[in-house]
Amino acid sequence: MAVFTQLSDDDREAISVAYGIAPLTSVIGIADGDTETTYLFRSQRGEYIVTLFENGAEPFDLERAFRTMELLSAACVPCPKTFRTETGGATIRLSGKLVAVVGFVQGTQSACASPAQCFDLGRRLAQIHRTLMPASPEKREGLPRGPIHGALFPDNVFFLGDCVSGIINFRLRHDDVLIAELADVLVRWTMLSNGALDGERAEAILKGYCRVRQLQDNERQALAAFALAAAATFIAVSEGSIDLRVRAENAFLSAQSLFAARETPIGAA
Structure with missing residues (x-):
């Protein structure tokens, strides 16, 4: 069931003072959902997204998400600017609910991304994987494993023209096989009604990804199986x-075909 928490004038003042964004010029409720309430705060200093977490959020998860965004921003991955309290905290509590503040992201979401947008999406995904990858990455059955975004779906990515302008919602970050997230992105962004992947857009994601991070032979061999599971x-x-x-099965076959009949397969070194 959807929820929406109304903020009193005192609540708004408490948030803006805690995060150093006062005085406010306007406050707009912009979204509601099952687990969070979101507002757009405006001040003379800028625009900010304020999220109240209704349930299920822990300070540790949000602190980790903030640190992830800060690390990725330093590596030129477009993420919201994080805002912390005077004591350096990522969150405060308001009426028992966690509150977090990030900068407003310019751009629009795309339910059907163009090939050019898909290329940049793949490039940004690879940047996330490379930036967060530990110096000595773990492997599972020979497949590289490391931190992933965990929810790189169309509602968590914004575009300006052909370029990704912002990636949000890092709260679900966790460790997994990297090729599993690449397969999931291919499915979520390019799957047609019959289950097959749109060849042009799927190839664009792969090319963008491999522009930044080359796939191992066993990753290319495993991609179709992970696409089947994701689909x-x-x-x-x-x-x-x-x-x-x-x-x-159509997702599996179309993922297989991405590497078929090529003298130099996508992702080959």
């Missing part, structure tokens, strides 16, 4: 079991 999960969660097997 099956997405279809089951969002649409139920209708044609699940056929559509997931």
Whole structure:
């Protein structure tokens, strides 16, 4: 069930003072959801996204998300600017709810990204993987494993023209096999109604990714299987079991075809 927490004048003042963004010129409620309430705060200093977490959020998770965005921003990955309290905290509590503040991200979301946008999306995904990768990465069955975004879906990415202007929602960051997130991005951004991946857009994501981080041979070999798993999960969660097997198999076959019949496969060194 959707929730929306109304902020009193005192609440707004408390937030703006805590994060050093006062005085405010306007406050607009811009979104509601099951787990958070979001506002746009405006002041003479700029525009800010203020999020009240209704449940399920822990200070540790938000602190980690802030540190992730700060690290990625330093590596030129477009992320919201983080704002901390005078004591350096990422969050405060207001009426028992966690509050966090980040800078407003310019751009728009894209439900059907163009090939050019997909290329830059792939490039940014690889930047995230490379930047967050530890010096001695773990491997699972020979596949590189490390920190991933965890929810790089269309509602968490903003574009200005052909370029990614902002990536948000790093609260779900966790460690996984890197090729699994690449497969998930291919499915979420390019899957057609029959389950197959749109070849032009999927290839653009792969080319963008490999421009920054080359895939190992075993990653290329494993991609189709991870695409099948990602497609099956997405279809089951969002649409139920209708044609699940056929559509997931189509995702598998189209992911396989991305590397077929090429003298120099995408992602080859």
